[in-house]
Amino acid sequence: MAAKTVTVLDYGSGNVRSAVRALEAAGAEVKLSAKPEDILECDGLFVPGVGAFAAVMQALKDVGAIRWIGRRIAGGRPVLGVCVGHQVFFDEGVEHGIRTPGLAEWPGTVELLKAPVVPHMGWNTVTPPAGSKLFAGIEDERFYFVHSYAVQEWNFDVAQPKMVPPQVTWAEHGVPFIAGIENGPLCALQFHPEKSGEAGAKLLRNWLGTL
Amino acid sequence: MAVAIRVIPCLDVDAGRVVKGVNFEGLRDAGDPVELAKRYNAAGADEITFLDVTASSAKRETTYDVVAHTAEEIFIPLTVGGGVRAAEDVDRLLRAGADKASINTAAVDRPEVINEITQRFGSQVLVLSLDARRTTNPDVESGFEVTTHGGRTGTGRCAVAWAREAAERGVGEILLNSIDADGTKDGFDLEMIRAVRAAVTVPLIASGGAGAPEHFPPAIAAGADAVLAASIFHFGPDDMIKQVKDAIREAGFPVR
Numbered sequence: 001m002a003a004k005t006v007t008v009l010d011y012g013s014g015n016v017r018s019a020v021r022a023l024e025a026a027g028a029e030v031k032l033s034a035k036p037e038d039i040l041e042c043d044g045l046f047v048p049g050v051g052a053f054a055a056v057m058q059a060l061k062d063v064g065a066i067r068w069i070g071r072r073i074a075g076g077r078p079v080l081g082v083c084v085g086h087q088v089f090f091d092e093g094v095e096h097g098i099r100t101p102g103l104a105e106w107p108g109t110v111e112l113l114k115a116p117v118v119p120h121m122g123w124n125t126v127t128p129p130a131g132s133k134l135f136a137g138i139e140d141e142r143f144y145f146v147h148s149y150a151v152q153e154w155n156f157d158v159a160q161p162k163m164v165p166p167q168v169t170w171a172e173h174g175v176p177f178i179a180g181i182e183n184g185p186l187c188a189l190q191f192h193p194e195k196s197g198e199a200g201a202k203l204l205r206n207w208l209g210t211l
Numbered sequence: 212m213a214v215a216i217r218v219i220p221c222l223d224v225d226a227g228r229v230v231k232g233v234n235f236e237g238l239r240d241a242g243d244p245v246e247l248a249k250r251y252n253a254a255g256a257d258e259i260t261f262l263d264v265t266a267s268s269a270k271r272e273t274t275y276d277v278v279a280h281t282a283e284e285i286f287i288p289l290t291v292g293g294g295v296r297a298a299e300d301v302d303r304l305l306r307a308g309a310d311k312a313s314i315n316t317a318a319v320d321r322p323e324v325i326n327e328i329t330q331r332f333g334s335q336v337l338v339l340s341l342d343a344r345r346t347t348n349p350d351v352e353s354g355f356e357v358t359t360h361g362g363r364t365g366t367g368r369c370a371v372a373w374a375r376e377a378a379e380r381g382v383g384e385i386l387l388n389s390i391d392a393d394g395t396k397d398g399f400d401l402e403m404i405r406a407v408r409a410a411v412t413v414p415l416i417a418s419g420g421a422g423a424p425e426h427f428p429p430a431i432a433a434g435a436d437a438v439l440a441a442s443i444f445h446f447g448p449d450d451m452i453k454q455v456k457d458a459i460r461e462a463g464f465p466v467r
Contacts, residue, residue, distance in 0.1 A: 015282075015305045015306075015308060015309065015310055017279070017282055017306070017307070017308040018282055018286065018308055018310070021282060021283055021286075021308075022286050025286070050332070050333055050335065050336070051331075051332055051333035052333060116412060117412055117413070117414055117436060118412060118413070119334060119335050119383050119384075119413065119414065120214060121214075121217075121335065121383065121384060121414045121436070122214040122215055122216075122217050122257065122414070122436070122437070123214065123215040123217070123257055123467040124213070124214045124215065142215055142467045144287070144288060145214070146288070146310075146335045146383075147335065148334065148335070148383075172213075173213075173214055194286060195286060195287060195288050195310065196286070196287075197252070197286055197287050200286060201286065
């Protein structure tokens with residue numbers, strides 16, 4: 001079987017080399033790019049992100065990626081967001097009292113974690129839902145988190161019975177927060193699978209297996 | 212469940228080679244930082260820290276190569292310190308494949324550099340490396356004084372006040388190294404850990420003095436979120452990371 005092709009979205013976000021290498025090690029053929037054709041044509045799009053929510057949203061706008069991410073999702077083409085690349089798919093982020101609109105695929109606000117020690121930095125457990133594809137076989141592993149903000153309330157409207165609701169994975173640091181979402185073609189993770197050793201490698205292989 | 216206590220081996224790297232020696236059986240090249248990082252990764256290290264002790268900036272280029280090669284081989288967080296003076300240095304390290312940078316003397320000289328770096332890259336990329344020693348100087352309120360240049364130079368400044376200021380300016384973690392305890396193998400300076408823990412809410416990494424697995428749980432009980440050590444891992448038995456984690460787990464703290 002031919003290797004799956006993955007584009008790691010290149011918009012000037014921190015350490016993307018690790019994401020590229022981890023995906024390659026998991027068996028993907030990887031491109032680091034922000035060109036529309038590379039965003040659209042790959043089997044999977046990986047959206048990294050470190051730093052501030054507002055800065056990441058601005059950088060996504062600056063490289064013109066938002067439209068193409070949206071087009072992929074509308075076309076049922078897989079996207080995986082990580083860390084701030086996970087957070088931007090919610091309604092909004094609040095940092096230092098400033099509200100920044102997100103891509104609003106899901107309801108929820110990314111807010112400062114209500115925990116005694118912040119940033120939440122290190123290896124933590126997660127609670128994936130039954131039937132999770134990403135966490136299959138690694139439900140009890142620890143993954144590497146590094147973040148100060150998270151979505152701590154989930155009020156998804158399930159009134160529309162024909163829609164399959166997103167599968168939500170929770171973790172806890174001081175308070176429960178959303179560690180991952182699997183929603184058809186769009187998946188997002190608050191932790192860093194590319195920094196989570198063997199468990200992270202297995203998760204990336206699980207994702208590649210869905211493409 | 213809670214976030215696991217991190218166990219972090221630290222490697223001193225000079226011009227691309229590990230210095231101070233490392234004693235591992237069956238290792239092809241004991242001076243190669245990439246091989247050692249792989250070894251520690253396989254042994255269960257939660258992160259790896261490189262401290263670049265290269266004296267000349269001309270030779271520092273090799274550090275970026277080492278970081279790049281390490282990032283090719285291991286998929287756990289990598290922190291690099293030594294020679295970080297400005298946001299540009301952090302940018303280069305991140306581009307090479309580091310996840311975090313640590314800063315020491317340059318931040319003492321010019322604290323604003325913390326704001327500059329963290330506003331650009333976020334708090335999570337910057338670790339304040341704080342070398343402190345006990346002092347009888349009455350001007351140092353906590354009794355713990357900030358030192359620079361690897362502990363050789365006293366500053367007359369209070370380490371607890373500096374930790375608080377650095378956290379307010381945006382560092383995401385504090386690596387607290389006791390100059391007095393460093394190298395003694397008698398255990399961590401618990402009083403120093405407690406004093407800094409009480410002053411900051413960012414994660415605290417304890418360093419200096421570890422000589423045996425049983426030295427680690429008291430540092431965690433004193434408030435450390437992570438523990439960093441060098442020689443106990445370099446010269447101890449090959450399963451020392453596991454021994455340390457077993458000791459931490461037996462004391463009732465979570466480990467990976």
